[in-house]
Amino acid sequence: MSEDRTATPPFNPLDAAHLNDPDGPLAVARTRCPVSFPRPNLASVVTDEDVRYVLSRPEVYSNRGNFAIDGELELPAQLITMIDPPEHTELRGRLLRWFAPPRLRALRPEVERIVDKAMAGLPASGEVDLYESFVRAVPASVVFAFIGLPEHLWRDLEDWTDVINETMPEPLIDLPEMGNMIQAITEVVDRRRAGPPELRDVIDGLLHPQSGEQELSNVAAVTHIMQLILAATDTTRSLILNTVYSLLATDQWQTLARDRSKVANAVEESLRLDTPLQFVLRTAVREDTIGDTVIPAETKVLISLQSGNRDEQSWGPDAEEFRLDRDAASAHLAFGRGIHTCIGAPLARLESVCALNALLDAYPRMSLSDSYQWEKVRAPMMRRPKNLLVVLG
DSSP: OOOOSSSSSOOTTTOOHHHHHHHHHHHHHHHHHHHEEEEEEEEOSSHHHHHHHHTTTTTTOTTTTOOOSSSSOOOSOGGGOOOHHHHHHHHHHHGGGOOOOOHHHHHHHHHHHHHHHHHHOOOOOSSHIIIIIIITTTHHHHHHHHHTTTTGGGHHHHHHHHHHHTTTTSSOOTHHHHHHHHHHHHHHHHHHHSSOOOOSHHHHHHOOOOOTTTOOHHHHHHHHHHHHEEEHHHHHHHHHHHHHHHHHTTHHHHHHHHGGGHHHHHHHHHHHHSBBOOEEEEEEEEEEETTEEEEEEEOOEEHHHHHHHHHHHHHHHTTTSSOOOOGGGGEEEEEEHGGOOOTHHHHHHEEEHHHHHHHHHHOTTTOOTTTTOOOSSTTTOOSBBBBOOEEOO
């Protein structure tokens, strides 16, 4: 049915309580008003069908303004997640070279080294916060190595990234951590620009174009590096942490320890059930209709990936359950769809599988702490627990 714009919508992304605990309101929204208007010029789309529809129509739903409910982020150069073709097409092709299967296969030993280093900091037994003692460092270190950032900057970059992710989609322009990150990456780019092109990492690829590619300014290169960092750190931390939590909470950890053939499917099911990036934003460049609801031109559209991934119409009556053996779990929307599908998805999967296997090897009888209570991290767009207290066993 058409949405009544005078009624209070069951899900409001501007309500902190709804963002902290969205599943109930989203379930009501899917049934009662799959397209709603939490406020003028902001639409919310929550069903699997409608989410896929919007994501598949970039010519109508522009990427400009993504990650900002009000207006657009003010940045010196536009991010790949905030531009449309043809600019998006050229930049995406340029970055995709670094995520090609041969490069990721070559990167795997470095990922395993980083995971092993993090594992070495864990005790043989006892209670630990798995986030602070293991998960936090792995994705950040992997993406910094992948990009080509020097290791002495990793700790500071990790801390600044945490603050920025906790702030989005609020304005970032006056955030000190944003300025610190820009300055640090700019200094690296300046040094690398002056050196010979070795094409050994992403920084070289951005600074030294190949045939047919445009020359990027240092400002543009810094902006794209920041985007890769922000997109690849907390999302992958969330994926690893959410997967471990679901396996422990549903008593399937030991099952997986005995049969590793389901590790990859466990990651996919976690992406579906607990989508790390809960929503993305688009802007309607012209009037459109979703179902029988009119979306006026220039309306911001919040696309709930989390809700689409729990839609009972697509995933069945057990859509809100974690099933290690779920068929076609990889059909989820966690990485988006269409031309803006996350280019880092293969790297996130690689890191998560490596981290899970390492934990399963070392702690096949790991369990949740008796005192543990799940609490969502303070980051409006992210979904993961603030910490994860486990008994290593």
